[in-house]
Amino acid sequence: MENYIVVNQCLFVKMPKELDHHETDRIRSDMDGYFITHPIRHVAFDFSETEFIDSSGIGLIMGRYEKLHVAGGKIFVMGVIPSIRRVLAMSGVTRLVYIKESERDVFASIQ
Amino acid sequence: MEFTNEMKLELKAISENESFARMVIAAFTASLNPTLEELGDVKTAVSEAVTNAIIHGYEGNRQGVIRMHGYIKGKILHIVIEDDGVGIPDIARAMTPLYTSKPELERSGMGFSFMEAFMDELTVESEAGAGTKVMMKKIIGLENKYE
Numbered sequence: 001m002e003n004y005i006v007v008n009q010c011l012f013v014k015m016p017k018e019l020d021h022h023e024t025d026r027i028r029s030d031m032d033g034y035f036i037t038h039p040i041r042h043v044a045f046d047f048s049e050t051e052f053i054d055s056s057g058i059g060l061i062m063g064r065y066e067k068l069h070v071a072g073g074k075i076f077v078m079g080v081i082p083s084i085r086r087v088l089a090m091s092g093v094t095r096l097v098y099i100k101e102s103e104r105d106v107f108a109s110i111q
Numbered sequence: 112m113e114f115t116n117e118m119k120l121e122l123k124a125i126s127e128n129e130s131f132a133r134m135v136i137a138a139f140t141a142s143l144n145p146t147l148e149e150l151g152d153v154k155t156a157v158s159e160a161v162t163n164a165i166i167h168g169y170e171g172n173r174q175g176v177i178r179m180h181g182y183i184k185g186k187i188l189h190i191v192i193e194d195d196g197v198g199i200p201d202i203a204r205a206m207t208p209l210y211t212s213k214p215e216l217e218r219s220g221m222g223f224s225f226m227e228a229f230m231d232e233l234t235v236e237s238e239a240g241a242g243t244k245v246m247m248k249k250i251i252g253l254e255n256k257y258e
Binding site: 020021022024028052054056062063083 | 217222
C-alpha cells in the first residue's frame with residue numbers, strides 16, 4: 001500500500017491505525033525524506049483508517065505546521081472519526097489545521 | 112474495600128510496548144463494562160504515561176523497565192505507572208500545558224494535560240534521579256457514577 005504521495009506540491013500521508021509515539025517517529029523521518037526530494041508546500045494527513053491518537057500524534061501535526069506555515073503552507077486533516085476529532089479539538093490543534101472530508105476537498109482548497 | 116481485580120506488568124522501555132500497554136489496560140478495564148469513550152480515555156492516558164517513561168524517564172535507553180499496576184475497587188479503576196529513570200526535577204513545570212523539555216523531538220507538551228483530562232484523578236511523584244510514579248484513577252460506568 002502506498003502511504004505517501006505528492007500531488008500539486010501537497011504531500012498526502014496515510015496515517016496508521018494507532019498514531020502513537022512509536023508510529024510518529026517513523027512517519028516523521030519518512031516525511032523528512034520527502035521534504036528533501038520534493039518541493040512540498042502543503043501536507044494532508046489521511047485519518048480514515050485511524051482509531052487512536054495521543055499527544056505524540058498532536059506533536060507531529062504541530063511540528064509539521066511550524067515547518068510549513070511560515071512559507072504559507074497548509075495542513076489538512078481528512079477522514080477523522082468523532083473520537084479522534086475530540087482529541088484534536090482538546091489539544092487546540094483544530095485551530096491550526098483545515099479539516100476536510102476527502103482528497104477532492106483538499107484539492108479544491110490548494111488550486 | 113478489597114480489590115475486585117488486580118494486575119501487574121513489567122515492560123521494557125521500547126516504543127513497540129506503547130501499543131501493548133494500551134491493549135493490556137483495555138482488556139483489564141473490560142470487566143467494568145466501559146463505554147467506548149471511557150476505554151479510549153484510559154488507553155490514551157496509559158499511552159501518555161508509558162511514552163513519558165520511554166522518552167523522558169529513560170531517555171531512549173532500551174534497557175529500562177516500566178511497571179504498570181492496575182487494580183479495581185468497585186467502579187474505580189486505578190492505574191500506577193512507574194519507572195526508575197532520571198526523574199522530574201520540577202513536576203509543576205513538567206505538568207504545564209504545552210511545556211516540553213524536548214522541543215527538538217516535536218513533542219506537543221500535552222502528555223500530562225491529556226492524563227488529567229481523560230482520567231478523574233492524577234498524582235505524580237518524582238524527583239531528580241529517583242524515577243517517576245504516575246497514579247491515576249477513573250470511575251468507569253459514567254451513567255451510574257452517582258448511584
